[in-house]
Amino acid sequence: MFQGFLGTYTPRLDDKNRLVLPARFREQLAEGLVMTRGQERCLCVWPVEGFRQATRRLAEAPMTSRAVRDYQRVLFAGAHDEVPDKQGRVTVPQPLREYAGLVRDCAVIGADTRVEIWAADAWASYLSAQEDTFSALSQEVPPGLL
Template identity: 60%
Template sequence: MFLGTFTPKLDDKGRLIFPAKFRDQLAAGLVMTRGQEHCVTVYPMREFEKVHEQLRQAPVTSKDARDYLRVLLSGAEDVVPDKQGRVTIPSHLRTYAGLDRDCAVIGTGSRIEIWDTAAWEAYLEQTEEAFAQTATEIVPGLF
């Protein structure tokens, strides 16, 4: 499970070193793609295979489903981290997420998100109070 927030920096070649506690789960390979709110989403290969299988269930007659699949999969890259846990984030994903140097790598359970640090801080500032004030059931049966 991926938990926590880390602040690595991209090097001049667009490479990022994943936090040590994430590396074992990613060593066999991963998929990076566009995420919601303009971040890069990183899935361990096995988790992405599960997600893809769920996506295959979407009706091809649905324009929304086709659009979503096209954007998600056309931006996807499969990668194996090097021995230091380092990956190169493709330029199209760096552009999509506005990644330059300072990054926030956040664990979101079954996946990781890579954000521009300023964008992550702005997002968190905007949504943290709503989280604290949540009084309705967001996830059925959780609270």
């Protein structure tokens, strides 16, 4: 069975700003996770080991590059680590909720090595805008990959 994160789910933030992780994601995130800012105003969630792997590669990038320093600052300054509770809930900190525009309805999507959390309306808009691009990009994917 595929070991990455797949699918789209629509949980809600509760009154304590907790999000129930989709049942299919809980086992991979049970030992702990790191949540931080992602691109396009979503949040990215990695299993702790997945975040370590990603940041190891980032640590190998040249510190003389302003783009690398800028990226590291934004990534790590917004990072939050947590272990989900027994019901699979995680708290989404206020700065991250504000960044992603999370109020109540969310879209939680599997993105292979990570999970992304979007405001439900932002995800719907993004997906709608990307439909044609997705179709066109299939021509750029290396032959035989898909």
